[in-house]
Amino acid sequence: MKHGITFLQDFKLGHYMKIPPRAMFMAQVVGTIVATLVLLRTAWWLMDTVSNICNREMQKQSMDLPW
Numbered sequence: 922m923k924h925g926i927t928f929l930q931d932f933k934l935g936h937y938m939k940i941p942p943r944a945m946f947m948a949q950v951v952g953t954i955v956a957t958l959v960l961l962r963t964a965w966w967l968m969d970t971v972s973n974i975c976n977r978e979m980q981k982q983s984m985d986l987p988w
Contacts, residue, residue: 924953 928949935945968974 931949932942932945935942
């Protein structure tokens with residue numbers, strides 16, 4: 922829901938600045954894809970580099986996970 926509200930706020934700002942809606946939409950799509958890829962790559966990197974990331978008892982460093 923928050924992502925949709927931010928998307929509409931960006932469109933409103935783009936309308937005030939006279940930026941074409943198609944360009945605004947493509948910028949939002951590209952930004953969303955880049956953010957998704959960075960998030961996934963970071964998550965996979967952490968899973969590969971931190972040993973026993975999902976097991977609190979076996980971790981060398983005590984990391985708290987949200988789940």
